[in-house]
Amino acid sequence: MESFGKKLIILIGPPGSGKGTQAEMLAEKLGLFHLQTSKLGEAKINNPELVKNNLEIAEAKQLYDSGKLWPHTWTASLVIEKVEEMASLGKGIVLDGSPRVIHEAVLEMPIMKALYGSDNIKIFEIKLSDEESFKRNSHRRICKLNQHPIPNFPEFENITACPKDGSEIIVRTLDDPEVIKKRYQVYLSETEPIIDFLIKEGYNLVTINGEQPIEDVQRDILDKLW
Numbered sequence: 001m002e003s004f005g006k007k008l009i010i011l012i013g014p015p016g017s018g019k020g021t022q023a024e025m026l027a028e029k030l031g032l033f034h035l036q037t038s039k040l041g042e043a044k045i046n047n048p049e050l051v052k053n054n055l056e057i058a059e060a061k062q063l064y065d066s067g068k069l070w071p072h073t074w075t076a077s078l079v080i081e082k083v084e085e086m087a088s089l090g091k092g093i094v095l096d097g098s099p100r101v102i103h104e105a106v107l108e109m110p111i112m113k114a115l116y117g118s119d120n121i122k123i124f125e126i127k128l129s130d131e132e133s134f135k136r137n138s139h140r141r142i143c144k145l146n147q148h149p150i151p152n153f154p155e156f157e158n159i160t161a162c163p164k165d166g167s168e169i170i171v172r173t174l175d176d177p178e179v180i181k182k183r184y185q186v187y188l189s190e191t192e193p194i195i196d197f198l199i200k201e202g203y204n205l206v207t208i209n210g211e212q213p214i215e216d217v218q219r220d221i222l223d224k225l226w
């Protein structure tokens, strides 16, 4: 793991485009902190005590279970808190899962810019068709402890524990077929428009073809870094 300095990489793409997979690889290769928005939020909504006592978290859980996005102000506040923490440690970040709507981008980007500087922020849009998104997500398994994606390849078919951390392998509620279709539509209507917004704001954005083997997507991203 080499140290890559105080840089911020943002991955944007539909469900199954490989954001988690690519972020994990980039974090390992470049010594970046993998800021997984889903993990930050899931830590809250999977805590029954918090769900019971906090209306905002209870609402986030309900939205999540029906395939909808979390309240944007809530998500942004979780992300901003973590970005500030990492910036204060002088650490680079690879961010997967936010911003997902313009409102989040409006809240998060100025803070990221102030803490990291525009020149140190790089955004990758990973393109994937709805057919491929559906195919990948309907076979998707992740591990319980760290949400490591288990690739849908024959050599992984019969494993019952995560090869990385040994934890149990699960299928999430949001990977139910109806929910997957819904999530792709939500991506088109709510997330994709932020690409134009980010370009207009002058951020450095690169489009990557996500319909390639994992290693090729990774190579294309690494080729387009600083």
Ligand code: ADP
Pocket (backbone or CB within 6 Å): 013, 014, 015, 016, 017, 018, 019, 020, 021, 022, 136, 137, 139, 140, 141, 149, 150, 151, 152, 210, 211, 212, 213, 214, 215, 217
């Ligand atoms: P996202 O975070 O964008 O939803 P993930 O990285 O979690 O996507 O990947 C979703 C599923 O697709 C996982 O099972 C993963 O192993 C698989 N996957 C990711 N990238 C590729 C790829 N380039 N080719 C084939 N399968 C992939």
